[in-house]
Amino acid sequence: MDRQQEEDVLLITAQYVAEVQAGQQPRLSDYLVRYPHYAEVITDFVTYYHAVEADLPVEYLSSRQVPPFTASSVGELPQLSETSRAALEQAWKHIEQHERVPTKLDTTLLTIASKRGLSMSQLADKIGLSSDIVEKLAGTRLLIDPATIPQEVLRRLKHVLHTPLSAIRTSMRRANQDADRLQIAEAHTSYHTEQQLASHVQSFREAIEQSLQLSAEQKAAWRDILAREGL
Amino acid sequence: MKLERSEDVYDHDVEWVKRRAALTALYDALPEYGCATFWHTLEDANIPLEVLVRCLRAVAAYGDNPGRNRIIEIIIRRTQTANEYWANNALRNINLQIDEREALVSDLYADLCERLIRALIDSQRSFWEENFQHCLRFERQHTYQAFMQREGRWHDRNAEISPAATRRVPRTLMKSLNQPIHDAVGEGDVWVQDIEDKRAQQELLAVEHIDLLNLVLHLPQKLRSVVLLIFWEGRSEKDTARILGVTDRTVRNRLREVWKILRSELALEREGSYG
Numbered sequence: 224m225d226r227q228q229e230e231d232v233l234l235i236t237a238q239y240v241a242e243v244q245a246g247q248q249p250r251l252s253d254y255l256v257r258y259p260h261y262a263e264v265i266t267d268f269v270t271y272y273h274a275v276e277a278d279l280p281v282e283y284l285s286s287r288q289v290p291p292f293t294a295s296s297v298g299e300l301p302q303l304s305e306t307s308r309a310a311l312e313q314a315w316k317h318i319e320q321h322e323r324v325p326t327k328l329d330t331t332l333l334t335i336a337s338k339r340g341l342s343m344s345q346l347a348d349k350i351g352l353s354s355d356i357v358e359k360l361a362g363t364r365l366l367i368d369p370a371t372i373p374q375e376v377l378r379r380l381k382h383v384l385h386t387p388l389s390a391i392r393t394s395m396r397r398a399n400q401d402a403d404r405l406q407i408a409e410a411h412t413s414y415h416t417e418q419q420l421a422s423h424v425q426s427f428r429e430a431i432e433q434s435l436q437l438s439a440e441q442k443a444a445w446r447d448i449l450a451r452e453g454l
Numbered sequence: 455m456k457l458e459r460s461e462d463v464y465d466h467d468v469e470w471v472k473r474r475a476a477l478t479a480l481y482d483a484l485p486e487y488g489c490a491t492f493w494h495t496l497e498d499a500n501i502p503l504e505v506l507v508r509c510l511r512a513v514a515a516y517g518d519n520p521g522r523n524r525i526i527e528i529i530i531r532r533t534q535t536a537n538e539y540w541a542n543n544a545l546r547n548i549n550l551q552i553d554e555r556e557a558l559v560s561d562l563y564a565d566l567c568e569r570l571i572r573a574l575i576d577s578q579r580s581f582w583e584e585n586f587q588h589c590l591r592f593e594r595q596h597t598y599q600a601f602m603q604r605e606g607r608w609h610d611r612n613a614e615i616s617p618a619a620t621r622r623v624p625r626t627l628m629k630s631l632n633q634p635i636h637d638a639v640g641e642g643d644v645w646v647q648d649i650e651d652k653r654a655q656q657e658l659l660a661v662e663h664i665d666l667l668n669l670v671l672h673l674p675q676k677l678r679s680v681v682l683l684i685f686w687e688g689r690s691e692k693d694t695a696r697i698l699g700v701t702d703r704t705v706r707n708r709l710r711e712v713w714k715i716l717r718s719e720l721a722l723e724r725e726g727s728y729g
Binding site for chain 1: 487488490493497498499500517518519520521523524526527528530531532534535536537538539540543544560561563564565566567568570571572578579580581585588589591592594595598599667668670671675676678679682683686687689693697698699
């Protein structure tokens with residue numbers, strides 16, 4: 224099934240589900256007569272839908288509706304469950320294993336950590352940060368303004384990675400240059416966020432405040448460090 | 455054959471058009487990228503998932519991997535209740551030890567996450583930006599089928615019988631079919647008699663729909679529509695033949711294959727029970 228056919232089948236089966244959800248009891252035979260060329264995939268989906276999907280909890284309303292959304296109607300985002308975290312990590316690991324491309328990664332702090340037998344989350348734990356911040360700090364592109372990074376972070380990296388401070392600074396400088404190049408060289412997309420993305424390098428404080436993974440206590444501790452270092 | 459979507463399915467549906475417009479309006483009204491308000495808005499559980507997908511693709515196209523991963527995590531958090539329930543529910547009919555079941559459920563959910571990430575990043579798959587929940591349903595279906603085939607718990611598309619199947623045949627169905635099986639001696643001709651046994655057919659019709667669907671789900675693809683039309687929708691063999699564009703004889707042959715598979719699985723079930 225090519226991409227166009229897949230989209231067609233999605234449209235047809237979405238219509239079926241919408242009818243079920245509206246209490247209309249659509250008949251499989253009607254769909255098979257109307258779309259004989261997709262008979263097998265429609266049958267597959269309908270069987271699967273009623274056997275497995277029909278009684279699943281739904282995150283919001285029916286397929287056709289867009290829920291009312293205003294800036295004032297804030298809904299609480301659930302925490303990532305342990306089960307979901309494990310599944311997500313396993314998925315990323317598998318994706319990385321199958322799509323590893325040799326690049327300038329060898330110069331990044333994450334690679335240095337990996338050579339020391341540390342995963343990103345382990346490195347994050349050891350320096351008192353979270354994975355989402357470590358990725359911004361130690362990935363191929365430095366997405367945190369180096370001038371706003373506390374010395375305490377560098378000290379902890381030096382200690383955990385057994386690497387001289389100069390090497391850590393060099394790695395960050397190189398990643399920072401890559402981030403600059405990204406802003407100039409990347410092709411624009413059709414989305415309106417393209418200009419907004421150019422300013423995606425943030426301060427360390429912003430990264431701390433916006434982190435989804437840091438606990439309130441960790442955030443408070445980093446605020447103290449930032450204040451102590453006058454940042 | 456190309457689907458005439460403009461007339462058949464989509465554009466005539468005013469609600470869908472309204473929905474698309476509403477989603478675009480929400481996306482266009484997002485705060486400036488990267489600022490605290492932007493992330494605060496994306497972390498609001500009320501914002502449609504379709505809008506999150508558009509943001510994710512914009513961010514991924516720009517190479518902002520932390521931003522991309524952050525949106526993926528938000529989407530996983532938004533869908534985790536249903537996905538975790540799904541992973542447990544999808545494997546509920548398989549005979550397994552508790553620890554083996556837990557491991558399989560974890561693997562199934564991880565497979566789903568992987569497929570989900572790949573689909574979300576793929577900007578060619580535009581329907582995700584219009585009907586997230588349905589695309590997710592579809593992704594779960596394919597994850598489930600691929601998983602069951604990989605684990606050897608699914609009929610290969612081209613295979614006639616899967617003797618390795620370990621799925622539990624519904625008890626009600628076993629009861630329905632027990633009598634013909636004890637009477638039969640296992641010869642092919644006897645099966646023709648069984649298929650035409652109106653009482654057995656009536657009993658199969660009385661099987662709980664959910665059990666019937668679970669059974670059909672594990673049949674080879676070409677046999678599914680016949681069983682569904684006859685035993686789920688209550689169509690006659692003749693009607694079924696007309697709907698599927700095949701001969702009455704083909705319908706009967708396919709039914710015969712279904713009975714053959716059922717008999718095989720019932721035998722395995724009995725071995726499991728008494729052996």
